[in-house]
Every structure is written in structure tokens, then in C-alpha cells.
Amino acid sequence: MIKSKTFGSYLSDIIIWTVLLLLTALCFLPLMNMVSVSFSDSTAAQANQVGLLPVNVNFNSYRLLLEDAQFWRSFMISVERVVLGTALNLLLTVLMAYPLSKNTKQFGARNIYMNVMIFAMLFSGGMIPLFIVVKSLGLMDTIWSLILPGAVPIFNVILLMNFFKSIPDSLEEAAIMDGASKLKILFKIYLPISLPALATIGLFSIVGHWNDYFSGLLYMNSSANFPLQTYIQQLNVDVTKITDPSQLKAIASVSNKTLNAAKIVVSIIPVLLIYPFLQKYFTSGLVIGSVKE
Amino acid sequence: MKKFLTLFAAVLMLLSVLSGCKMGSNQSSNSKSVASPQELKPFGKYKKTVTYTIGKATPGIPKLPKGQTYEDNAYTKYLKDTLNIQSKDKFEAQTGDPYDQKVSMAVASGDLPDIMAVNADTLRQLVANDSIADLTDVYKSSASDFIKAKYNSYNGRALKAATFDGKLMALPSTQNANIPTMLWIRQDWLDKLGLKAPKTVDDMEKVLTAFVKKDPGNNGKGNTVGLALSKSVGGNYGSLFVADNIFATYNSFPRQWIKQNGKVVYGSTTNETKQGLSKLADWYKKGLIDPQMAVRDSIESLIISGQAGAFFGPWWSGDYPLNSAIKKNPKANWKPYIISKNGDGKITAYTQNPVSEFYVVRKGFKHPELLPKIASAINDKLVREDKNYKPVVDFVRGGYDGGKPLNVMINFNDATAQMYKDLKATVDGKKDPKSLSLDDSTSYNNIENYLKNPKNPDPNAWSGYTSRIVAGKLMANTPIKEVNPVFFDQTKSMKLKWANLVKLEDETFLKIVTGQKSVNDFGTFVKQWKSTGGTQITQEVVQAIKEK
Amino acid sequence: MWKRKYRSGQLGYHLMMAPGMIFLIIFSFVPMFGIVMAFQDYVPAKGILGSQWVGLTNFEYMLQIPDSWNILRNTVLIALGKIIFGTIVPIVFALLLNEIRLKWAKRSIQTIVYLPNFLSWAVVAAIVINVFDYHGPINSFLQAFGHQPIMFLASNDWFRTVIIGSDVWKNFGYGAIVYLAALTGIDPGLYEASSIDGANRFQQLLHVTFPGILPTIMLISALNLGNILNAGFDQIYALYNPIVYETGDVIDTYVYRVGLLGQQYSFATAIGLLKSVVSFTLLIAANKLSIKFANLRIF
Structure with a gap:
């Protein structure tokens, strides 16, 4: 240029x-x-x-932070959650986005599925029924309670579906002639040219799992199992609500502003590292260019 | 495939619905204890280890010694040694919203821990639904005499709050008297400007004016804040940064249900409160109150940084936030004073709800006596007979927190005044330091350290001395005319309407003080408060008091 | 023959949908029975079957709140502001960044601007308060030009602006990711063709780049429309105070304060249901309009 x-x-x-x-x-x-x-x-x-x-x-706060066993334990739980959760999110997103990207002539039940999903995205029964479901499935205090309830990120499915739609059918038709199965078409043809889109929704999943604190609070009974953001959430204490001297120790232990800042800084490092790594998949012209040629 | 899914969903749904209402049906079984008469005694040790599950309220970030956990630490070890009991955490969550969340989930899913703390609202629900045990008998058999004496120091008000139809359904944590709050002021600023300590509201105004005009702290023009004040303005018992002392000089008790001329009124709507607000508005206008009080994020930062010259706070303000203020600037000599109407040192103050939270036992738990026994072990035996129990001593001395499986706290109503008297007697050599309770002996060490070097004290020594001797003395010696609020509970209409009334109240108070509304708008506020539910709620409160 | 093939194809698609649908049924549809709480006086100890039916009382109560219209207006104004500026700013940013050819600079800028998204509002609020302090940078700047200092966060003229502005600031970097990804999908051949035609940078932007990401823009804005009643609880809760209740109190902060008085699940569920209905209607409408006028099906 x-x-x-x-x-x-x-x-x-x-x-x-x-x-x-x-x-x-x-x-x-x-x-x-x-x-x-x-x-x-x-x-x-x-x-x-x-x-x-x-x-x-x-460097006092970082020295203290190194000794904080729970912080690092929570850190590893979050890492585990991101890895497992994102993998499951991506798999389900890809599987659902593909059939949904077809029109009703190609996939008759497409619109029904789509409306059901939009409904599921917007309506919820609140946290009590979900809690009861998670509990009766025996998922409490397991990593799965953080992963399975949000296994289908509908927003991401819609994004990827729209991306798949922009891929011309001609690409697929040749493969159908060769007798390739749907799964094969998806994984061999669609995915390789969708890397920027996959990187985007993958990042959304990673960030979503990393940032979520509420499900940790809800589904983890033992505070030793808290993911990192649930742990960090506990640093916010409203001092004006304290009226009893017996609570003083509790404030003293959480009002350590410098230590709290160190925790927040360290908690951001993983997401700071992951983005540049994913950026290499945002290579210009990869998609439509390869299609048109 | 689809049929299978539908079936699966149906089964799940059934499961969930059933578990939601489980407790009503199968737990109405008898909850008589299986303990032997010996084991029923307050400090009777069990032959076989009894394991009990709890809802554990934590201080948030764990502050335990290395190697100890919430289920295995100095306190659980003590209970194991003395009573042969072991706790197991059904859930753990930080005190406050997270803990309340866990409790309501436990209640909703019908899976209660054996013992847990709940708030007044949840207690009512659990009683109405018959899911918790009647503690009347086990309280008689298994609470120690000392504990009973402590509860009795509230003239029956403490246990009454947990009594339904003559049955004791919970053991409450008590909140002992922590009034009066005091005016904490920069003595070094007073000295520098040659001012006398304020005794009346007018004195206070003069001192604040001098602080703001003359900038004794060299903060730069316009940067000195006279009085640091919270945006809630007043009405939070015994807490930091509210102007309850000012309101009380007008006989105003905001946010309290009180009896005025024989009639039940809500303190925020009285004419006296209008006067209090108008004084504060006047001060704000004159620049004596933090001009950014409405948006101030951390009031402590004003005090620690040395920008503010005065604030209202309870006796323990010397520990927090002033400990950090002294660390930051050892010359910042904060001293507490009493502001009274005529300067005679006699004040009026409202008393607080004698209970904070309620400890309940799940119906069907075989050892309902555990709760009074644990309460007695922690609040009696451990602080008297066993106060030299080494693991707990090390735990407390090390500044650790969060060990007690249950934070049930039972104190005498005059515990704070007693603390001062004990410490003072010890300092004067009239009492053996060894006879002090564990907490007090830690404080005593700080006080000793201070007295050895009062010119240049260590911040912790300064805090210990200032809170417990200087402020403690003020607290013990100030004559107080007590006003007892008549209602702390919630009525039916409050459930939905109260939030809105509080909004109206908060908005009006803050706007009047900061001059965005005139004091004359107070009448409009009262009218609106009454018409949007206030009148109805007042009637309900009157009714509820009659029924009690 | 053709029919069988079609059928087997359909089965393939159904099988692909199945794993995800199972998860949705278990974790979204089964719990939806909780919606009945909106029509009950739900008491956790009694469970859903045991709680009392109250019909539409919870909904009627919403209308009885003396300033329910005010709260609704605040919610919609703030949410709308966030949707509009939260769409425009990331797009402009993505387009500007796209003009940069220095790769390392592009990546560094991209990474830095997405970082504020990872700080919680409790943390960011403290910074926002300092920035708008009487002695903070903004007021110092105003005073340098002879203005009186403004207490932005306690001013009913400014509060919503500050809320929208700080939200856009915190989230635009993250919001730009999807547009940056869309930009990579534009055929470089189109740029070459237009530059042969003599188009300058601005014309290229207008005729190649912008149309290239327009479908993504429409998709994201339509999905964001679903948030028209979500003004952002964490942010407002951390920044508001009673003086700005009249412009800053929104549905979620109000529900939170009602909830503080006891666990008012029914009221919260009723509000949630109402919000869902509104979002659902808007989203369906947006899709219909988009099909009709832009011939673009969003979902």
C-alpha cells in the first residue's frame, strides 16, 4: 500500500x-x-x-499477597473455570450456530429453535429456582456449578450464527457433493475460516468467566472454593454500616487499601496477557478473501 | 428424544418444587434432645463427639493463623476440648449481604444447617413456618447463670425480641450501650489557635469557624474541612460521622420510633428534627461542614489526611479511623468531648435495639441444647474460667479473626462502662492485671505502653489509651437522659412502602442540609411522608406495640 | 431419494442443536417455573407451592410507587444514552484504529483500552469521584477558565451525563472488539478497487469500511436494545447519593433498596418479568424492522 x-x-x-x-x-x-x-x-x-x-x-502488599494462600487457590480455581468453561462454551456455540445459520428451507425447525433461544436469553425465573436445580443435581461446591448453568452463551451463538451466514453456500455445496457429513463441513470448512469470529467469542467467554463473581457466591458453600472475583468482591465493606466495636477487626483486615489494590492488579494480569495472544487471529482479509478467490 | 427430554424436565421440576417445601412436612418430628442429664448441663462434656452443622458468617478475607481453618482453629479446638463437639460448615459467606443470601437460599431449598444466625425478618418466617426448635427448655437447662445474668441486664428486652407466644425461639446476640457518641476534635488545632474545648453547640460553631477560616493544619486556603459528616446526616445509633449529638440537643431523634407527648411518632418527622436540620443547614452554608459531604467516598480519608478538624464518633473511634490518622501524623492529637445543650455535660440520647441477630436451631436437630451450651462456653467459661486457654490467647494476641464457629455475642448492657472501670482500676493499681479478661488485658498492655511514653506513643498504644481510658471515662461519667425508641420491628405495609419513605427522607435531609431545599420545605416533606404510607404505617406500629 | 436426504440432513441439524438445548432446558427453562413468584407473596420457608397467591398485586404496587414514572424515565434515559454512545464510540474508535498501520501500536492501544472493563465499579467509582472532586482535574480545568467548580455527582443537571460518560469510557475498548473483528472480514480487494477508482481515505471509509461492518453494527445495536431497562446497577449504586435520586434512581437501585427491608423475591421477580417482556418485544420488533427495511435478519 x-x-x-x-x-x-x-x-x-x-x-x-x-x-x-x-x-x-x-x-x-x-x-x-x-x-x-x-x-x-x-x-x-x-x-x-x-x-x-x-x-x-x-513492596509490602505484594509480600503479603504472596503469603495469601486463599488468593492463589482462588486464582487457580478461576483459571480452571476459564479453561473448562470456555471450551464448553465454544463447542456448544459452534454446534448451535451452524444449524441456526441455515434458512428455514434448509433447516425446517430453525425459527422455532431461534425463538426459544431468544426467550431463554431474556426471561429467567430468578436465582432461587436455578439454585434449587443446581443443588438437586448435586453440583454445589463443584467447578461444574460455575460452568454448566451458563454453558450456552446465547449472545455468542447469535454473533457466530451471523458470521456463518456470511459464508457463501457454494463453499458447502461442493463438500456435500463429495458426501461430507454436516459435522465434517462445520469443522473442516467453516471453522478454519472463522478464526477471527471464534477468537472474539472465545474472548467474550474467557472474560465472562473471569469476571463473574455472583455464581461463585451462590454455588460455593465453602469459601475455600471461591473463584478469584468472588474472593475479591469481599474486599468491599461499607464502613458506615459498622456500629459495633467487635467488627473493628474485620474492617481493619479488609481496609488495607494497598493490599487490595495489589490483589486487583494481579487479578488483571491474566486478561492482560490473553488479549494480545488472541489478537493474532484477527488477521485482516482472512475470511471473505479466501472465500471469494 | 424429545419425549425423554420432557420427562427429564418434569422429574427435575418435581424435585425442585418438592425440595422447596420439604421442611413443612417431614421435619415436624419431635425435637427433644437425646442428651443425658449430665450432658444437658451448661458445661457438661459429651461422651461421644457431637458434630453439628452451621451457617458460618466470615469476616470475608480469611484472617486465620497459618494452618487453621474455619472448621479447625483455636475456638473449635476449645469447644472440642471442653464440650466434645465439632462444627462443620454447611456454608460460609461474608457477614452482610452475602451471608443473608446464603441463608435465604438455605431456607428456600429447605436445607437448613443445625445452627445459624438469621435476621429478624427471617426469624419471623421460620417461626411462622414451624421450621426451628423451641429453645425454652434447653435455655433453662443448658445456659449458664452468668449468661442468664447478662441477658437479664437488658430488663427482659433482649429475650423478649426472640420470644413468640411465650416460647423462646432463638438466642439473640446483644448490643450493649455505646452512647454517648462524642465530638472528636483536633486538640493540637485548638491549642494552636488558643481556643477552649467546645461545650455547647454554639461553642462548636465558633471552633469550626476558626478551623475553617484560620487553617491551623496548613492545608491551604479552602481545603480545611470543619466537620466531617456522613450523607445519612443522623439517626444511626453509635456509628461514625452522624450528627445525632446535635439533633439530641433539640430533643430530636431522627429515624427512631419514639413516644412524644404520649403519642407514637417517627422521629424524622418532628418539628425538633426540623430545628436540628436547620442548624446543620446553617453550618453548611457557612462552610463549616464538608462541602462535598453528599459525594464523599471515604470520610476516613479526610480525617487520616489531616484535612478535617472534627467529627462525631463513638468511643472506639480511637481505634478506627484514628489509629491510621496517628500513623500518618503522630502530631494529630485527637480528643473526644461532649457537646450538651447548656454546656453542663448532661445529654439526652436514644437507646438502641438490644439485639442484633438471632441464633436458631433447626427443628429436628437432636441436640438443641448445643446452642445455649456454645453460647455459654464462648461468653462465660472462655472469658472467665478458661481465659488463659493458650490457643485462644495466641489467636487473640496475634490479631486474628473469624475463629468462632458462631459469633453469638452476649454482653452486659453496661459492658463498655464496665470495661473502663476495670481498666481504670487496674491502671490505678487497685485491680490485678491477671484478673482482666483477654480483650481487656490486650488493651491494658497498650495503655501501659502509652503511660510509659505519653509524649511519643506508638499508634496502637495511643489508640488503646484514647479509646478506653480517655473516651471510656467520658462515656462512663456523662449523665445521660435515655430516650427509649418504642419499636424496632417491621410492619406489614413497611414491606413495600418503607423503601420509598426512606428515599423521601434521605433526599429531604440531605437536600435541606446542603441548601438545595429550604428548611421551609420540611412541612411538605412531612405531609408527603404521611400521605404516601407514613400514616398507615404509624397506625400499624401503634397496633404492634399494643399487641406486644 | 431427495426426501430421505433432506430428512437425514434435518436429523443432523437437530443432533447438533441437542447438547445445547439440553443445557438450556435444565438451566433456563426448568427454573422458569420461578416466574410464578411474581404472582405470589413468596416466602422462602414456604416454598413456591406453599406461598400465597396474590394475583397482580406486585405489579399494581409498581404503579403505586409515587415516583414510578420518574424512576422509569431515569432508567430509560440512562440506558438509552449508554446504548447510543456505547455503540457510536466503539465504532468510531475501531474505525480510527483500523487506519493505523503500525502493528505493535495498534495492538498495545487495543489492549490498554480494554483494561478498564476489568475493574469493578466499586473500584472505578472511587476514581470517578476523585476526578470530579472540587479539587480534581475537571474542576481545576473549569476554574482555570474562570468557572465556578461544579459538584457533578450531586447535581441533577449533570448526574446522568456523568453516569453515561463514565460507562462509555469504561466499556468502549471492550465493545470495540467485535467491530475490530468485523473489520478483518472486509475484502482487501474492495479497498484496492476503490483506490484505483481514485477514492481518498475518507471516501474509502464511507463506501467500503462502513458498509462492511454495518451488519455487525445493526446486530449489536439490536441486541443492546434488549437492555433498555437495564441502567447498570453496580455503577449507579456506587456513584449516587440522595440528592440525585430524582435523576439517578433507577429500577434496579429501587428494587435493591426495597429488598433490603426483607427478602422481597416476589416484587423483584415481578419487575424482572416486566423487564423481560419489554426486552423481548423490542428485540422482536427490531428484528422485524431490520428484515423489512434492511433485508437483514438479525436472528
Whole structure:
């Protein structure tokens, strides 16, 4: 794409870069603040005096964090959940998106399934009945209670289905002539050219599993089994509700702002690492280009 | 295929529905204890280990010594040693919303732990549904005399809250008196400006004005906050940052159901409260109150950073948040004072609900006597006879938390005043330090440390001394005219209407104080409060009091 | 012959749907019997079978709340603002980023802007409050130009704007991912063709890039429409105060405060049901309109 650049092109480059860098800076600030707090003196943090740079740099919170066995246990539970949960999400999403991407002539019951799924996406019976179902299936306190109830991410199914729709039928017809089965067509033809879409919904699943704290709270009876975000959620305590001196110890143990910040920073590192890794699947022109040729 | 699915779904649905209402049917069986007479005694040890399941309320982030767990720690070991009982956690969750969530899930799925803590609302439900055991007999047989004496110090108010149709259905945790709250003020600022300690509301206004105008803390112009105040303004018993002291000088008791001239009224709607609000609004206008009180995220940060010169707080404010303030600036000399109407040091204050939470035993559990026995072991034997039990001593000294399987807390109503008297007597050499309770002896060490080096104390020594000797003395010596609220419960209409009335109240209070509404709008507020459910609820409250 | 093949094809499709449908039946449809709680005075101890039927009382109560219209208006205004700006900003960002050729810069920017999504509102709220403090950057900036400082979070003129703005800021990087993925699907041949035709960058953007991601835009906005009654509980709860109740109190914060007085599952379920009905209707309508006017079936 070598072109002689015009003045207008330079100007638009400058504008684009300025806007992007400004937005990036804006998004970097809160994280910067968290990192600074985690390295600061704890009273300075409590006094709300830490901005973008740490005050009296020290590593105490990270030292304490290393000793916090439950934090790391929860961390590993979250990792396990992300791996298993995302795998199951992707498998089911792919399997459902393919038939749904067909029209009613090709797959008669398509619209019925679709409406049922939209209904399931929007309506819910609330948490008590779901809790009772999970409990009566014997899933309480197991990793499966965090994975199975959300096994079908309907939003992702709809996204992938729309992506599959954009793949021309001609590609499939040749394979049908060769007598390939539906599954084979899906896995051998559709998936290889859908990597950017799969990377996107895969990322959504990973993030969804990593960020969710509520199902951990609901389905885990032993706090030793909490996933990371459920553990971190416990750091928010409303001090104004405390009226009894016996609760003082509890506040003292959670109001350690610097340690809390360190926990949050460490909890973000995995998602910080996973994104660049997935980005390599966002290669331009991969999809439709290969189809059209 | 489809038939199979439908069948599967039907079975599941049936299962779930059934479990939702299980407890009503099969658990009405007799819940007489199987314990022997010896085992029924408060401190009688079981021959065979009794295992019981609990709903465990945790402090959130575990703060246990290495190697100990919620089910196996100094306290569970103590109970094993003395009573031969072992707890097992049916569920664990952080005190507050997460714990309440777990309780309602347990109740909804009909799978209760043997013993757990519930709030007043859930207690009523469980009683109405006949799912918890009657504790009347086991309380008589298995609670120690000391525990009974502690409950009796509330003149029957504590146990009455857990009594339904003459049956004791729960053991409540008590909330002992923690009034008066005090005005905590920067003594070093007062000294620097040559001001005397305030005694009346007017004195206080002068001091705050001087703080804000003269900036003794060198915070820079416009950065000094006179009074740090919570956005709830008032009406939270014994808590930090509310102006209950100011309201009380006008005989106003916001957010409390009180009797005024023989009639039951809601304290927030009285004319006296209007006067209190108008004083605060005046101060806000003059810049004496934190101008950003409505949006302040962490009021503590104002105090720790040295921006604020005064706040209202209970006696333990010396421990929190002032401990951090002293760490940050050892020269920040915070002192508590009493603000009274005439400056004579006599104050009026409302009392609180004597109970906080209720401990209940599942109907059908074979050992209902365990609850009073555990309560007695923890609140009597462990703090008196066995107070030198090494594992627990190490646990407390190490600053750990969350060990007790049940946080059932039973104190004398005057426990705080007694604490001061004991510590003072010990400091004066009239009492043997060895006779102090475990908590008190930890405090005593801090006080000793402070007295050895009062010029330049360690922050923990300062906190121990300031909270328990300085503020403790004020608390024990201030004459209080007590106003007893007449109702702490919930009525039928409150269930749906109260949230809206509270919204109206919060909005009006904060807007009046911050000047977004005039004090004259108070009348409109009262009218609207009454017409949107207040009148009806007041009638229900009157009715409920009659029936009690 | 043809018929058999068609049938066996249908079976294949059904079998592919089956695993997912089983999960949906167990974890979505079976629990839906809980919807009956909306018509009961549900008491957990009594279970669904034992609780008292109250008909439409829970729904009637919604209308009796003196400021139910106010709460509804706040909810819709905030949610709509978030939907509109939360769609536009990520698209603009994705299009701008697409113009950048430096690969490492592109990836770094992308990664950084998606990070705020991972901080909970409880954490971000503290930062937002500091930014809008009297002595914070925004007010300092205003004062430098001779303005009076504004207490944004306690101002009924500003509160919704701050809520929408901070939400867009926190989420646009994450929201842009799907558009960035869509951009990779555009045929590079189209760019070459248009540049041979003499189109400049802006014209390419208008005639190649934008139409290329339009289906994705329509899809995402339609799905977002389902959130028209979700204004974002965590965020508002962390940022509001009684002064801004009149502009900031939304359905979810109200339900939460009602719930604090005791476990009011029935009321919450009734509200939830109402929200679901509205979302469902809107989504179906959006799909119909999209088919009719853009010949694009969303689902």
C-alpha cells in the first residue's frame, strides 16, 4: 500500500493519532492509579493521597499477597473455570450456530429453535429456582456449578450464527457433493475460516468467566472454593454500616487499601496477557478473501 | 428424544418444587434432645463427639493463623476440648449481604444447617413456618447463670425480641450501650489557635469557624474541612460521622420510633428534627461542614489526611479511623468531648435495639441444647474460667479473626462502662492485671505502653489509651437522659412502602442540609411522608406495640 | 431419494442443536417455573407451592410507587444514552484504529483500552469521584477558565451525563472488539478497487469500511436494545447519593433498596418479568424492522 501521501492524509494521520492516544491515556489512568496504590505506603493510600505515582514506594502488599494462600487457590480455581468453561462454551456455540445459520428451507425447525433461544436469553425465573436445580443435581461446591448453568452463551451463538451466514453456500455445496457429513463441513470448512469470529467469542467467554463473581457466591458453600472475583468482591465493606466495636477487626483486615489494590492488579494480569495472544487471529482479509478467490 | 427430554424436565421440576417445601412436612418430628442429664448441663462434656452443622458468617478475607481453618482453629479446638463437639460448615459467606443470601437460599431449598444466625425478618418466617426448635427448655437447662445474668441486664428486652407466644425461639446476640457518641476534635488545632474545648453547640460553631477560616493544619486556603459528616446526616445509633449529638440537643431523634407527648411518632418527622436540620443547614452554608459531604467516598480519608478538624464518633473511634490518622501524623492529637445543650455535660440520647441477630436451631436437630451450651462456653467459661486457654490467647494476641464457629455475642448492657472501670482500676493499681479478661488485658498492655511514653506513643498504644481510658471515662461519667425508641420491628405495609419513605427522607435531609431545599420545605416533606404510607404505617406500629 | 436426504440432513441439524438445548432446558427453562413468584407473596420457608397467591398485586404496587414514572424515565434515559454512545464510540474508535498501520501500536492501544472493563465499579467509582472532586482535574480545568467548580455527582443537571460518560469510557475498548473483528472480514480487494477508482481515505471509509461492518453494527445495536431497562446497577449504586435520586434512581437501585427491608423475591421477580417482556418485544420488533427495511435478519 505504498502511496504518495498528501497533506490531507498527513493531517488526518495526526488527528487520528491524537484522538487514539488521548483515549488510550484515559483508559490507562485507573490502572496506573491501582498500580501506584499497590506500591504505596498504606496510610497515604488511606488518606486518599495517591494519584498516578506511588507515595513512599514499598513492596509490602505484594509480600503479603504472596503469603495469601486463599488468593492463589482462588486464582487457580478461576483459571480452571476459564479453561473448562470456555471450551464448553465454544463447542456448544459452534454446534448451535451452524444449524441456526441455515434458512428455514434448509433447516425446517430453525425459527422455532431461534425463538426459544431468544426467550431463554431474556426471561429467567430468578436465582432461587436455578439454585434449587443446581443443588438437586448435586453440583454445589463443584467447578461444574460455575460452568454448566451458563454453558450456552446465547449472545455468542447469535454473533457466530451471523458470521456463518456470511459464508457463501457454494463453499458447502461442493463438500456435500463429495458426501461430507454436516459435522465434517462445520469443522473442516467453516471453522478454519472463522478464526477471527471464534477468537472474539472465545474472548467474550474467557472474560465472562473471569469476571463473574455472583455464581461463585451462590454455588460455593465453602469459601475455600471461591473463584478469584468472588474472593475479591469481599474486599468491599461499607464502613458506615459498622456500629459495633467487635467488627473493628474485620474492617481493619479488609481496609488495607494497598493490599487490595495489589490483589486487583494481579487479578488483571491474566486478561492482560490473553488479549494480545488472541489478537493474532484477527488477521485482516482472512475470511471473505479466501472465500471469494 | 424429545419425549425423554420432557420427562427429564418434569422429574427435575418435581424435585425442585418438592425440595422447596420439604421442611413443612417431614421435619415436624419431635425435637427433644437425646442428651443425658449430665450432658444437658451448661458445661457438661459429651461422651461421644457431637458434630453439628452451621451457617458460618466470615469476616470475608480469611484472617486465620497459618494452618487453621474455619472448621479447625483455636475456638473449635476449645469447644472440642471442653464440650466434645465439632462444627462443620454447611456454608460460609461474608457477614452482610452475602451471608443473608446464603441463608435465604438455605431456607428456600429447605436445607437448613443445625445452627445459624438469621435476621429478624427471617426469624419471623421460620417461626411462622414451624421450621426451628423451641429453645425454652434447653435455655433453662443448658445456659449458664452468668449468661442468664447478662441477658437479664437488658430488663427482659433482649429475650423478649426472640420470644413468640411465650416460647423462646432463638438466642439473640446483644448490643450493649455505646452512647454517648462524642465530638472528636483536633486538640493540637485548638491549642494552636488558643481556643477552649467546645461545650455547647454554639461553642462548636465558633471552633469550626476558626478551623475553617484560620487553617491551623496548613492545608491551604479552602481545603480545611470543619466537620466531617456522613450523607445519612443522623439517626444511626453509635456509628461514625452522624450528627445525632446535635439533633439530641433539640430533643430530636431522627429515624427512631419514639413516644412524644404520649403519642407514637417517627422521629424524622418532628418539628425538633426540623430545628436540628436547620442548624446543620446553617453550618453548611457557612462552610463549616464538608462541602462535598453528599459525594464523599471515604470520610476516613479526610480525617487520616489531616484535612478535617472534627467529627462525631463513638468511643472506639480511637481505634478506627484514628489509629491510621496517628500513623500518618503522630502530631494529630485527637480528643473526644461532649457537646450538651447548656454546656453542663448532661445529654439526652436514644437507646438502641438490644439485639442484633438471632441464633436458631433447626427443628429436628437432636441436640438443641448445643446452642445455649456454645453460647455459654464462648461468653462465660472462655472469658472467665478458661481465659488463659493458650490457643485462644495466641489467636487473640496475634490479631486474628473469624475463629468462632458462631459469633453469638452476649454482653452486659453496661459492658463498655464496665470495661473502663476495670481498666481504670487496674491502671490505678487497685485491680490485678491477671484478673482482666483477654480483650481487656490486650488493651491494658497498650495503655501501659502509652503511660510509659505519653509524649511519643506508638499508634496502637495511643489508640488503646484514647479509646478506653480517655473516651471510656467520658462515656462512663456523662449523665445521660435515655430516650427509649418504642419499636424496632417491621410492619406489614413497611414491606413495600418503607423503601420509598426512606428515599423521601434521605433526599429531604440531605437536600435541606446542603441548601438545595429550604428548611421551609420540611412541612411538605412531612405531609408527603404521611400521605404516601407514613400514616398507615404509624397506625400499624401503634397496633404492634399494643399487641406486644 | 431427495426426501430421505433432506430428512437425514434435518436429523443432523437437530443432533447438533441437542447438547445445547439440553443445557438450556435444565438451566433456563426448568427454573422458569420461578416466574410464578411474581404472582405470589413468596416466602422462602414456604416454598413456591406453599406461598400465597396474590394475583397482580406486585405489579399494581409498581404503579403505586409515587415516583414510578420518574424512576422509569431515569432508567430509560440512562440506558438509552449508554446504548447510543456505547455503540457510536466503539465504532468510531475501531474505525480510527483500523487506519493505523503500525502493528505493535495498534495492538498495545487495543489492549490498554480494554483494561478498564476489568475493574469493578466499586473500584472505578472511587476514581470517578476523585476526578470530579472540587479539587480534581475537571474542576481545576473549569476554574482555570474562570468557572465556578461544579459538584457533578450531586447535581441533577449533570448526574446522568456523568453516569453515561463514565460507562462509555469504561466499556468502549471492550465493545470495540467485535467491530475490530468485523473489520478483518472486509475484502482487501474492495479497498484496492476503490483506490484505483481514485477514492481518498475518507471516501474509502464511507463506501467500503462502513458498509462492511454495518451488519455487525445493526446486530449489536439490536441486541443492546434488549437492555433498555437495564441502567447498570453496580455503577449507579456506587456513584449516587440522595440528592440525585430524582435523576439517578433507577429500577434496579429501587428494587435493591426495597429488598433490603426483607427478602422481597416476589416484587423483584415481578419487575424482572416486566423487564423481560419489554426486552423481548423490542428485540422482536427490531428484528422485524431490520428484515423489512434492511433485508437483514438479525436472528
